[in-house]
Amino acid sequence: MTAPRHNWWLIVRVDGATHCWELADTSDPDRLQDTVDRARVQVQFPPGDDWIAGDTRQNAVQLTQGEPHPSLMATAATHQLADLDRVTAQALAAYRAASDNERAAARMTAAREAVLRLTSEQRAQLYGDIPPPPRGTTTTGGRT
Amino acid sequence: MPNVPEAPTIRDEVTASSKWNEFRDAIRFLMEPPIANLRQNSVQSLANATLVAIQLNAFDVDSDVDGTGGHDTVTNNTRFTARYPGWHWVSGGVGFATNGNNWRAAELAVNGVPVNGSGVQVSAASTTAPTMVPARGGNLVYLDAGHFVEIYGWQNSGGALNTAVSGVQQPSMTIRWVSI
Numbered sequence: 001m002t003a004p005r006h007n008w009w010l011i012v013r014v015d016g017a018t019h020c021w022e023l024a025d026t027s028d029p030d031r032l033q034d035t036v037d038r039a040r041v042q043v044q045f046p047p048g049d050d051w052i053a054g055d056t057r058q059n060a061v062q063l064t065q066g067e068p069h070p071s072l073m074a075t076a077a078t079h080q081l082a083d084l085d086r087v088t089a090q091a092l093a094a095y096r097a098a099s100d101n102e103r104a105a106a107r108m109t110a111a112r113e114a115v116l117r118l119t120s121e122q123r124a125q126l127y128g129d130i131p132p133p134p135r136g137t138t139t140t141g142g143r144t
Numbered sequence: 145m146p147n148v149p150e151a152p153t154i155r156d157e158v159t160a161s162s163k164w165n166e167f168r169d170a171i172r173f174l175m176e177p178p179i180a181n182l183r184q185n186s187v188q189s190l191a192n193a194t195l196v197a198i199q200l201n202a203f204d205v206d207s208d209v210d211g212t213g214g215h216d217t218v219t220n221n222t223r224f225t226a227r228y229p230g231w232h233w234v235s236g237g238v239g240f241a242t243n244g245n246n247w248r249a250a251e252l253a254v255n256g257v258p259v260n261g262s263g264v265q266v267s268a269a270s271t272t273a274p275t276m277v278p279a280r281g282g283n284l285v286y287l288d289a290g291h292f293v294e295i296y297g298w299q300n301s302g303g304a305l306n307t308a309v310s311g312v313q314q315p316s317m318t319i320r321w322v323s324i
Contacts, residue, residue, distance in 0.1 A: 006219060006220055011256055029189050029191065029303075029304035030304075032191050032304070033191050033192055033303070033304060036191055036194050049193045049247070049300045050193070051193075051195075051247065051249050051263075051265055051298050051300070058258070060195055060258060061193070061194045061195060062194070062195040062196070062197070062253070062256065062296065063191060063194055063195070063196045063197060064197040064222060064253075064256055064294065065197055065199065065220050065221065065222045065223075066219075066220035066222075066223070068255070068256045069255035069256055069291065069292065071255055072255055072256045072257065099193075103246070103300065107246065110267070
């Protein structure tokens with residue numbers, strides 16, 4: 001893609017506050033991801049994925065090209081990119097681990113909900129025929 | 145920025161050519177309202193779990209009554225910037241490269257602020273085919289002159305993921321001025 005004439009900017013919204021960083025170089029995806037994660041740690045963005053959370057706090061992590069609109073800049077705290085170097089490796093690792101846990105939990109929830117939506121015939125196709133319980137037993141913890 | 149031309153108020157016979165020209169300008173504006181169909185045909189890498197403004201480096205049409213348009217395919221090419229104030233109908237979508245992990249999403253933003261009700265989130269379609277996600281179609285957003293709208297893509301495959309830019313898979317955004 002043609003190199004943009006303007007730098008990319010990172011915008012993080014969390015708990016009603018807006019934070020901005022002007023990014024110097026976004027050509028290395030790994031380095032960019034590292035920058036984004038450090039910013040999330042620095043402003044205490046909740047671990048996990050803001051979109052999946054489906055919350056109403058309007059938290060968001062965004063990358064946009066060019067300096068954000070003046071109306072956004074007027075209310076945003078603009079930080080120096082170098083400040084992100086102060087985020088320790090330990091804090092970054094802990095944040096990523098917490099995010100991984102959140103994502104795993106979201107995946108499990110989605111999988112469980114998908115199974116619950118299946119018809120009994122579809123479940124049988126997926127998991128094989130499950131024989132009915134023997135006469136005189138129940139599947140409700142012994143209560144009839 | 146130019147004003148939206150409006151038909152004059154007439155209280156007597158229309159004899160002055162300037163009044164007829166005002167009618168002409170208003171009708172011409174309605175016949176050639178600001179419209180744009182913007183696309184991406186060159187791959188963009190999208191960071192994990194981050195809303196990324198989609199670069200739109202190609203277009204089918206980007207026009208208005210004076211032929212200027214609101215988009216630049218190079219400088220800040222994520223933006224459609226309104227030249228005429230008013231309500232704009234905006235739609236679009238994002239194509240994500242093949243990857244079966246987790247979720248994909250698309251949404252619109254005005255001046256960097258997400259548009260409420262514009263988002264769509266789906267699980268990745270397949271491990272063998274790209275996933276295309278529309279922002280919710282037909283959003284009406286008010287743009288003052290100089291305000292801009294963007295479409296954002298989001299994915300949490302676990303690492304950076306490219307856009308899909310082959311033919312119908314291309315990310316795109318469509319804008320039409322509809323009302324003052």
